[in-house]
Amino acid sequence: MEIIFGRNKKEQLEPVQAKVTGSVPAWLQGTLLRNGPGMHTVGESKYNHWFDGLALLHSFSIRDGEVFYRSKYLQSDTYIANIEANRIVVSEFGTMAYPDPCKNIFSKAFSYLSHTIPDFTDNCLINIMKCGEDFYATTETNYIRKIDPQTLETLEKVDYRKYVAVNLATSHPHYDEAGNVLNMGTSIVDKGRTKYVIFKIPATVPGSKKKGKSPVKHAEVFCSIPSRSLLSPSYYHSFGVTENYVVFLEQPFKLDILKMATAYMRGVSWASCMSFDREDKTYIHIINQRTRKPVPTKFYTDPMVVFHHVNAYEEDGCVLFDVIAYEDSSLYQLFYLANLNKDFEEKSRLTSVPTLRRFAVPLHVDKDAEVGSNLVKVSSTTATALKEKDGHVYCQPEVLYEGLELPRINYAYNGKPYRYIFAAEVQWSPVPTKILKYDILTKSSLKWSEESCWPAEPLFVPTPGAKDEDDGVILSAIVSTDPQKLPFLLILDAKSFTELARASVDADMHLDLHGLFIPDADWNAVKQTPTEMQEVENSDHPTGLTTPELSHSENDFTAGHGGSSL
Ligand SMILES: CC1=C(/C=C/C(C)=C/C=C/C(C)=C/C=O)C(C)(C)CCC1
């Protein structure tokens, strides 16, 4: 599988026109902007893990039925330092690297002194985040890189630590209807006070039209949750929000801070400082957005590993939340490039299939309820929450579907009751082979697949004026294991899951991770006068998401993993 995973991809700097077959809906005008690892070898040196690869941004610009593709390596400090040295000099998730080739123990110990609090990578390869008018490439460290979504140029490097005390932050922020960003990070430097920090980045700041007024500079701590263990905080990749709550899973997949502090000297990767404790529990924190405090009841469930939250909402006094869960952390193990080679099919078997689990957490625990009784009174789910002697509540999920990852929903339904999940189907191998539409109500599914095709995360874009939750299209960039077959952008009708069009691109496309769709109205909103903007708003997007004082660029785009009122 070298062709898909390990091989360095060539960037496509000049936009190339795709060959469109079928017909692209006339209303679909905008840019699909995505991110993922594209280069795993620099000079003679190779990264160990697929998540280490240098960020390759790519975009599909869709206008009047035509599609143009381009891609560009993120010009991060990491990328530049590696290319200049012609070898890997910055450490990534699965690869520890050294700026100078001198490996003797004294120089190692000396460098160690300045690396106790490690300066993490700015190789932002996971997702794209929108903050006000700005777009950022993101990873899970304290750095994000501003990018130009049209030209894919790399702009400023932003250090979250300047504004909020986090050393790590997720790549899956949430957005409210006004475009304000809600994200979570972990503060690990201060051992005595290891904590999870929820922070907010406003969509607009006073005088933001003036240069240099970046919304990130106005990031504020929303609340923080002390880590259960000061030296081993949980690792998490996303979190959930409902209209009034934040859902955070403190899972027994943990980072060992002491191991991290000595990793550089020991010559081991960050990944080796993470471990899954199958004897431990998964704690469910439900944070009230009004009081900014966690609901005091201790909710927990069995040990599990979750990367992606799908959605969450409130129903009949409960917070219901859906996640893709694993029995262990073997997913990260599988993405070592050594496992993604020729014998891939045999070697890369997941030890647990990613399953869609629905949890129900009762917001008010009746003091008089009997020990052992189920506190969930929601008829739509079989998930339970059992009251225990000590007042703790043990939650057991309803398993909805087995074998899916990279979930997306209609973003307008984030934090609200919803019905459809779009995802990549994955069974025992971590590689997606089908695109899936799962109907939570009927528990039925629709699928798209094609010989030798590997689909990327399927992104939902609503039809302007959409009435039904699934009125819209699914966009997925497809790469092929067949060298004769060009990669293409697939456009499916989200209702029927039939193919509307495909745009084949004669370029070296990579298998990516996450991204977003920027409707053309966004570009126009930046250029237009407020009156023109209002007209666009009225004509193009009567989704009920807009408020008169907000421009499109602040509230209407299709991002990942939801958002609600904060
Ligand atoms: C560099 C670095 C990290 C990078 C993590 C990455 C890059 C994770 C990617 C996860 C993905 C892509 C998951 C998909 O489901 C850590 C562990 C936060 C610790 C500190 C340094």
Ligand SMILES: [Fe+2]
């Ligand atoms: Fe992710």
